Amino acid sequence: MAKPLYTPRVNNNDDTVRLVHLFVEPGTAVRKGDPVADVETDKATFTVEAEEDGFVLRYNAAKGDTIAVGSVLAWVGSKADEIGPDVPPVNDRATVSGSAGGREPTLKAALLLAQYNIDPSDIPVDGPRISTEAVLGYLRKNGLSAQVRASEAGGARSAPDQSRPQESGQRTPLSGVERGMLRTVEWQKREAVPAYAEVTYDESVWKARAARFRSEHGLLLDPILAQLAWELVRIAMRRPHLNATVTGAEKYAYDHVNLGFTVQSGQNLFVAVVREAENLSEIEFVNRLSQLQRAALKNALKPEEASGATIGFTSMARWSVTRHMPVLMPHTALIVAHSAARDGIAALGATYDHRVLTGGDVVISLNELASAGQPNE
Numbered sequence: 001m002a003k004p005l006y007t008p009r010v011n012n013n014d015d016t017v018r019l020v021h022l023f024v025e026p027g028t029a030v031r032k033g034d035p036v037a038d039v040e041t042d043k044a045t046f047t048v049e050a051e052e053d054g055f056v057l058r059y060n061a062a063k064g065d066t067i068a069v070g071s072v073l074a075w076v077g078s079k080a081d082e083i084g085p086d087v088p089p090v091n092d093r094a095t096v097s098g099s100a101g102g103r104e105p106t107l108k109a110a111l112l113l114a115q116y117n118i119d120p121s122d123i124p125v126d127g128p129r130i131s132t133e134a135v136l137g138y139l140r141k142n143g144l145s146a147q148v149r150a151s152e153a154g155g156a157r158s159a160p161d162q163s164r165p166q167e168s169g170q171r172t173p174l175s176g177v178e179r180g181m182l183r184t185v186e187w188q189k190r191e192a193v194p195a196y197a198e199v200t201y202d203e204s205v206w207k208a209r210a211a212r213f214r215s216e217h218g219l220l221l222d223p224i225l226a227q228l229a230w231e232l233v234r235i236a237m238r239r240p241h242l243n244a245t246v247t248g249a250e251k252y253a254y255d256h257v258n259l260g261f262t263v264q265s266g267q268n269l270f271v272a273v274v275r276e277a278e279n280l281s282e283i284e285f286v287n288r289l290s291q292l293q294r295a296a297l298k299n300a301l302k303p304e305e306a307s308g309a310t311i312g313f314t315s316m317a318r319w320s321v322t323r324h325m326p327v328l329m330p331h332t333a334l335i336v337a338h339s340a341a342r343d344g345i346a347a348l349g350a351t352y353d354h355r356v357l358t359g360g361d362v363v364i365s366l367n368e369l370a371s372a373g374q375p376n377e
Contacts, residue, residue, distance in 0.1 A: 002077040010046040031303040053303035055080040177268045187330040198349030203341040206373030226286040229313040231372040233277045260309025263296035270296040
C-alpha cells in the first residue's frame with residue numbers, strides 16, 4: 001500500500017516551501033533515510049528523506065513549485081509498478097507542525113516532529129506552544145532514549161556545517177551514495193568510540209587455501225576475500241559479542257550475522273550485505289556474495305541487499321594498499337580491513353567500537369581469522 005511523504009515545515013513562520021530539487025525519478029528504489037527532494041524557504045534548505053524502504057511512485061508537485069507545509073509531497077510504495085493514489089482533498093495532517101489543541105510548535109520542536117514523523121496532537125503540552133522539551137520528553141517516554149541524547153547534543157541527524165569556504169566555487173547536491181557515506185561517517189563520529197588494531201600473517205597460507213577451494217569448485221575468480229569474510233562470520237558465531245552494538249545504556253546483540261562487504265564501483269562505494277550469513281555454507285556464501293558484488297557494480301542492489309549489516313569486511317588490496325583504517329558501518333562494532341602483502345607478509349586490521357569490544361577481543365579474533373587459512377589436520 002502506498003504511503004504519503006509529507007512536506008516538512010522548514011521555518012516556523014513559513015506555511016509554504018519551494019520544491020527545488022528531486023533526487024530520484026518516479027519508480028526508483030529508495031532506502032530509509034535516502035534523500036528524495038530538497039525544499040527551501042528564503043532562509044533555509046531542508047532535505048526530505050525516505051521514511052522507509054520502497055519505491056517513489058509519484059510526486060505531487062514539479063520542481064520550482066510552491067507547496068503547502070504538510071501537504072503530500074510524494075507517494076512511496078512497496079513495488080515500482082504500484083499505482084499511487086490521488087492527493088486526498090482533506091488531510092488530517094494538513095501541516096506537519098500542526099497544533100496540539102491549537103498550540104503551535106517552536107521551530108526546533110517542529111523539525112523534531114517532522115524528523116520522527118510524530119503527530120503534534122500526540123504531544124502533551126501545558127503552555128501556549130509545543131516546546132522542544134515537550135517533544136524530547138515524548139521521545140523518552142516512548143523508549144527512544146538514544147534519539148533523545150542525539151537531539152539534545154544538536155539533533156538526531158547531524159546538521160551539516162553551514163559555513164562556506166572563502167574561495168569561489170560551485171555548490172553541488174550530494175548524490176544518494178554520497179549521502180549514505182555522510183550518514184556512515186556521522187554515525188561513527190557521533191555514536192561510536194572507534195579504535196584500531198591489526199595483526200600480520202603469512203599470506204601464502206591463505207592463498208593456498210583459496211587455490212584449493214577454487215579448483216575444487218571450478219570457480220573463475222579468486223575467492224580469497226569471500227572466504228575471509230565467511231570465516232569472519234564463523235568467528236562472530238563463536239564470539240557473538242563481535243556481532244553487537246550499543247543502544248542507549250544497553251548492549252544490543254543481533255539475532256543473525258549480516259555481513260556487510262564493501263564494493264567499489266567507479267567513484268561510488270557500496271555495501272553489499274549477505275543477510276543471515278550464519279546459515280550459509282562456504283560455497284553458498286561465496287556464490288551469494290559474488291551475486292551481490294555484480295549487482296553493486298551495476299548499481300542494482302535492492303534495499304534489503306544494501307542495508308542491515310551487523311559486522312563488516314573491506315579490502316584495499318587491489319590498489320596495493322598495505323594498511324588502511326576503515327569507518328564503521330552504522331550500528332556495528334567491527335569492520336575487518338584486508339590489505340595487500342609486502343614480501344609475503346600481510347596485515348589484517350580492524351576498526352572497532354570500544355564501547356562494545358576491547359583491543360584484546362579484536363586481536364584474538366584477527367589472529368583466528370589469519371590462522372583459519374591453515375589446512376585442517
